[in-house]
Amino acid sequence: MGVITKTVRAGLLATVCGVSLLAVSAPGAYATGMPQLDFANPLVTGQVMWGAIIFFVFYLVLSKAMLPGVARVLHDRSQRITGDLEVARSAKQDADKAVAELQQARKDAMAEAQAHLQKVLDEEHRAAEQQMQEINARLASEIADAEKNVAAEKARALSALKEIAADTTQALVQRLTGVAPDAQLVAQSVESASAHRSII
Amino acid sequence: MAGGSSINVLEQFELHPVLGGLGEALRFSQSPLYMIAAVCLVLAFLYFGMRPAAVVPGRLQAAAEVCYEFIHNMAVDTIGPEGAAFFPFIFTLFFFILAGNYIGLLPFSFTFTSHIAVTFAMAFMVFLLTVVVSLKVQGLRFFAHFMPDGASPFLAPLLIPIEILSFLSRPVSLSIRLFANMVAGHVMFDIFASFVVMLAGFGVVGDVFAIGPIAINVALMALELLVGVLQAYVFAILTCIYLREAVAH
Numbered sequence: 145m146g147v148i149t150k151t152v153r154a155g156l157l158a159t160v161c162g163v164s165l166l167a168v169s170a171p172g173a174y175a176t177g178m179p180q181l182d183f184a185n186p187l188v189t190g191q192v193m194w195g196a197i198i199f200f201v202f203y204l205v206l207s208k209a210m211l212p213g214v215a216r217v218l219h220d221r222s223q224r225i226t227g228d229l230e231v232a233r234s235a236k237q238d239a240d241k242a243v244a245e246l247q248q249a250r251k252d253a254m255a256e257a258q259a260h261l262q263k264v265l266d267e268e269h270r271a272a273e274q275q276m277q278e279i280n281a282r283l284a285s286e287i288a289d290a291e292k293n294v295a296a297e298k299a300r301a302l303s304a305l306k307e308i309a310a311d312t313t314q315a316l317v318q319r320l321t322g323v324a325p326d327a328q329l330v331a332q333s334v335e336s337a338s339a340h341r342s343i344i
Numbered sequence: 345m346a347g348g349s350s351i352n353v354l355e356q357f358e359l360h361p362v363l364g365g366l367g368e369a370l371r372f373s374q375s376p377l378y379m380i381a382a383v384c385l386v387l388a389f390l391y392f393g394m395r396p397a398a399v400v401p402g403r404l405q406a407a408a409e410v411c412y413e414f415i416h417n418m419a420v421d422t423i424g425p426e427g428a429a430f431f432p433f434i435f436t437l438f439f440f441i442l443a444g445n446y447i448g449l450l451p452f453s454f455t456f457t458s459h460i461a462v463t464f465a466m467a468f469m470v471f472l473l474t475v476v477v478s479l480k481v482q483g484l485r486f487f488a489h490f491m492p493d494g495a496s497p498f499l500a501p502l503l504i505p506i507e508i509l510s511f512l513s514r515p516v517s518l519s520i521r522l523f524a525n526m527v528a529g530h531v532m533f534d535i536f537a538s539f540v541v542m543l544a545g546f547g548v549v550g551d552v553f554a555i556g557p558i559a560i561n562v563a564l565m566a567l568e569l570l571v572g573v574l575q576a577y578v579f580a581i582l583t584c585i586y587l588r589e590a591v592a593h
Contacts, residue, residue: 191379192462194371210394
């Protein structure tokens with residue numbers, strides 16, 4: 145870049161010198177109707193010399209002072225815009241991160257709540273089952289007790305049955321024979337008869 | 345002027361020394377004066393435009409920045425990355441011509457771009473610059489461009505003179521294009537304006553018919569505003585194209 149800039153400057157300088165020389169040493173040309181082609185007029189060639197000087201000064205002022213100023217303003221602006229965009233981008237990233245965190249937290253909380261609910265439900269379930277088992281056990285024991293009572297009642301009834309049978313037999317025999325039979329014997333007979341029939 | 349046949353449309357291009365004897369001695373005519381005016385106008389525009397140096401530009405600053413970016417993009421897009429080094433030169437060239445063309449459109453002013461001496465000096469400056477840059481960047485390979493690649497060697501005696509001629513004719517076409525456009529525009533202005541003056545000699549009827557040439561001059565002014573920026577652009581873009589060839593390896 146530097147080389148080219150130097151070349152441009154050197155070329156311009158050379159051109160200005162060359163054009164000025166050309167202007168000063170321009171041969172007097174033929175005069176025609178057009179004032180522009182009247183090269184004998186020193187004013188026509190003079191404007192080349194002046195033009196070269198003015199153009200060179202214009203170039204110097206623009207390239208040294210004016211255009212770098214414009215470039216600086218444009219550069220500052222583009223940098224500021226880039227900086228602001230960077231800030232906005234990082235802010236957006238932060239916001240995105242915060243949103244993601246929030247969502248994660250919500251998801252975690254939901255999972256926790258679900259787990260808690262599940263646990264409570266399980267406990268409740270288990271408690272209900274246990275209660276049910278307890279009730280079942282109690283019922284079973286009550287049933288067992290009741291069955292025992294029934295069995296006892298039955299045994300008692302059955303044992304009473306022999307007595308009744310013996311009494312009945314004694315009464316029957318007394319009514320039939322008019323003689324009171326020996327209680328021992330009757331009991332024995334009833335016993336053997338019942339054993340024979342195997343009621344109990 | 346009102347003397348009918350004595351109207352001379354080329355009179356407007358005549359140069360007169362400024363400040364009498366001093367101007368005559370220094371060869372200082374109104375042409376350099378208008379160059380200075382044009383340069384001052386552009387510099388003032390840039391100075392007052394960019395003085396706020398605001399991040400959010402006002403109208404004048406935005407206009408100055410648009411001018412800067414327009415030429416900068418043209419230079420860099422056309423010439424390539426090396427174009428940034430030539431940008432101040434292209435900017436100077438474009439705005440020197442543009443301001444000259446536009447300042448010449450003001451009534452009673454002078455158009456220095458209507459002088460072949462001025463336009464040829466600028467075109468020759470561009471030509472010399474391209475030759476110097478070419479030799480600097482490409483060295484002696486620069487001369488190889490006068491023989492197109494892939495052309496038959498038997499055509500060389502024909503092609504090389506043509507290429508050299510077309511290369512040498514660049515400053516001529518560049519300068520005559522701008523000069524002729526400016527001269528033609530201002531001659532047309534003068535011709536139609538002189539019609540108005542001539543018609544004024546015919547009384548009321550002439551006054552009514554004079555509306556025609558005045559309307560044409562108004563339309564011509566619009567055209568010249570276009571031509572003024574277009575010729576400056578053409579001059580600048582052609583310079584860019586020549587410089588691109590110069591910096592191409």
